[in-house]
Amino acid sequence: MNQETDFIVRNADENDIPEVMEVNLRTLPENYWYGFYKFVLDKWGDLFLVAETDKKIIGYIMNRIEDARDPVLYGKENELIKEKKRSIEDIMSSFKNMFSESHKVGHVISIAVLPEYRKKGIGTALLNEAIKKMKDNYGAEAVYLEVRVSNKEAISLYKKLGFEEVRIVKEYYRDGEDAYVMVKKL
Numbered sequence: 001m002n003q004e005t006d007f008i009v010r011n012a013d014e015n016d017i018p019e020v021m022e023v024n025l026r027t028l029p030e031n032y033w034y035g036f037y038k039f040v041l042d043k044w045g046d047l048f049l050v051a052e053t054d055k056k057i058i059g060y061i062m063n064r065i066e067d068a069r070d071p072v073l074y075g076k077e078n079e080l081i082k083e084k085k086r087s088i089e090d091i092m093s094s095f096k097n098m099f100s101e102s103h104k105v106g107h108v109i110s111i112a113v114l115p116e117y118r119k120k121g122i123g124t125a126l127l128n129e130a131i132k133k134m135k136d137n138y139g140a141e142a143v144y145l146e147v148r149v150s151n152k153e154a155i156s157l158y159k160k161l162g163f164e165e166v167r168i169v170k171e172y173y174r175d176g177e178d179a180y181v182m183v184k185k186l
């Protein structure tokens with residue numbers, strides 16, 4: 001393959017699901033059944049995007065919109081920055097947050113690009129387009145995701161786009177690996 005890959009980013013439709021599933025199976029150990037893709041597509045189709053070249057799907061991103069009451073998920077708190085001991089006021093304010101109004105946030109469920117098409121800006125294009133729509137179409141305040149702590153490529157993509165690690169979830173993955181939760185405020 002030559003250096004330049006012309007690709008487009010477009011909305012997925014139902015006919016794309018089998019090909020998206022193939023990309024997912026080739027790239028990630030976290031796999032889903034057809035019905036899950038269909039559900040996400042029916043509910044948040046505007047946020048379900050594919051990258052295509054010569055009519056072939058080479059990457060995808062799927063997302064959902066959630067109501068978050070957890071301040072870490074809407075970008076208000078970072079558990080990995082160890083400040084002074086939490087004061088009574090902080091604890092009261094977290095407690096109050098749990099009962100306060102929820103905040104609209106985008107959640108990146110899964111993003112992947114086929115190995116032979118990586119490092120060409122496709123992941124960046126998929127994520128940027130999805131984030132823009134989370135903001136424009138839903139008024140999302142933040143976007144968050146989980147990523148394996150060992151996934152250097154993905155973590156550097158997220159950092160480049162302004163995400164920060166805000167939490168570690170121990171043994172998040174089935175094989176026992178921990179996840180970072182990463183958040184970007186919009």
Ligand code: ACO
Nearest residue numbers: 110111112113118119120121122123124145153154156157
């Ligand atoms: N080494 C270091 N940094 C990298 C690498 C790498 N191999 N690949 C990407 N990056 C970083 C760089 O900062 C890069 O910017 P630069 O090109 O200016 O250096 C930035 O990411 C953007 O790279 P893109 O070309 O836009 O990303 P790409 O199209 O390669 O896709 C992706 C990145 C989706 C993470 C790809 O590597 C992939 O499919 N990996 C396997 C699946 C996966 O791990 N998905 C994420 C799981 S977590 C989740 O889904 C929420």
Ligand code: ZN
Nearest residue numbers: 108109145146
């Ligand atoms: Zn998730």
